[in-house]
Amino acid sequence: MKRSLGITVTEHLLRQQKETPAATGAFTLLFNELNVAAKLINREINQAGLNDICGYTGEENVYGEKVQKLDDYSHHTLVRRLIQAGQLCAIASEEDADLIEIPTGYAMGSYILLMDPLDGSSNIDVNVSVGTIFSIRRRIKAGGPVTLDEVLRKGSEQVAAGYFIYGSSTMLVYTTGDGVHGFTLHPSIGEFLLSHENIQIPEVGRIYSVNEGYYCYWDEPVRRYVDYLKTPDASGNRPYTSRYIGSLVSDVHRNLLKGGIFMYPADRRDPKKPYGKLRLLFEAAPMAFVVEAAGGAASDGTRRILDIEPETLHDRIPLYIGSKENVAEAEKFMRREMPMGAE
Numbered sequence: 001m002k003r004s005l006g007i008t009v010t011e012h013l014l015r016q017q018k019e020t021p022a023a024t025g026a027f028t029l030l031f032n033e034l035n036v037a038a039k040l041i042n043r044e045i046n047q048a049g050l051n052d053i054c055g056y057t058g059e060e061n062v063y064g065e066k067v068q069k070l071d072d073y074s075h076h077t078l079v080r081r082l083i084q085a086g087q088l089c090a091i092a093s094e095e096d097a098d099l100i101e102i103p104t105g106y107a108m109g110s111y112i113l114l115m116d117p118l119d120g121s122s123n124i125d126v127n128v129s130v131g132t133i134f135s136i137r138r139r140i141k142a143g144g145p146v147t148l149d150e151v152l153r154k155g156s157e158q159v160a161a162g163y164f165i166y167g168s169s170t171m172l173v174y175t176t177g178d179g180v181h182g183f184t185l186h187p188s189i190g191e192f193l194l195s196h197e198n199i200q201i202p203e204v205g206r207i208y209s210v211n212e213g214y215y216c217y218w219d220e221p222v223r224r225y226v227d228y229l230k231t232p233d234a235s236g237n238r239p240y241t242s243r244y245i246g247s248l249v250s251d252v253h254r255n256l257l258k259g260g261i262f263m264y265p266a267d268r269r270d271p272k273k274p275y276g277k278l279r280l281l282f283e284a285a286p287m288a289f290v291v292e293a294a295g296g297a298a299s300d301g302t303r304r305i306l307d308i309e310p311e312t313l314h315d316r317i318p319l320y321i322g323s324k325e326n327v328a329e330a331e332k333f334m335r336r337e338m339p340m341g342a343e
């Protein structure tokens, strides 16, 4: 196990490439550019407050959210670097209403990148960890402009997914579906080095993570489940510990290492957003791909996230993600299968 720690991402990818006869090196090139973009974003985040990266651009995105300067910087940095990589045929971003085509004059590849350029925007100005989420798919058509049906596919069809977390240390966590690996950015070398090989999420955890400020807007099954987590039981397993950072990447990353469940349920705050806040293609599906590859689970309360076919690029979805036993228990409540008095 300890033999690989400290190798670079490129070395790690090349080792995987050797084990994949059909590999062409395109994925490794794409990934390298992703890392370069993340390092540029990391540099801006580390200087937040000294540079002009805090605050709003004055624009609103397709979700009606005010766009932060760092959302915008991260979006454009990723688009610029990844187009240059020459391995993509299209990009979809949380910060763009439409599919981004590869401009003429740039090499086209067969991969499609979907991304949440900056996750945890409400934490940017207050020095709390934020992230970048990415999802990589292979196109299904042989050529020509990419059409939406090539992008609106189940999460189980991703070829890779992961995230960068810009926190006390800067990390990359990714999977190609077989094993989840974490790399830490070595500040002086400037390289992501393997630090967490083959991450396995505990089968069950005693951490729950949800914004309880929305309790009054939740449906009864969600309230019952959260009440249950906070009610002491005879075996001393409950109450659980509550942790909520408010950055999806950071909350899921913590649970990936310690076990537990993160949830962003649907709520009745805004009739225009009946399915909660999180985005299926840019947030739920890539995080589900990582957590499942680490032995965990991800659900919308009743369905496996990776089995859900998106209807639009910007679908929202309720999310229950983390340790297998915790997600299974949450689903029992959402399906109203938990007997009354189970609390």
Ligand SMILES: O=P(O)(O)OC[C@H]1O[C@](O)(COP(=O)(O)O)[C@@H](O)[C@@H]1O
Residues within 6 Å of the ligand: 094, 116, 118, 119, 120, 121, 122, 211, 246, 247, 248, 249, 264, 277
């Ligand atoms: O403030 P709330 O409603 O708890 O929402 C927090 C959630 O919203 C998000 O910030 C949404 O992501 P973006 O920052 O990419 O818009 C998640 O990271 C986080 O889990």
Ligand SMILES: [Mg+2]
Residues within 6 Å of the ligand: 116, 118, 119, 120, 248, 283
């Ligand atoms: Mg996000």
Ligand SMILES: [Mg+2]
Residues within 6 Å of the ligand: 071, 094, 116, 117, 118, 119, 120, 121
């Ligand atoms: Mg975002």
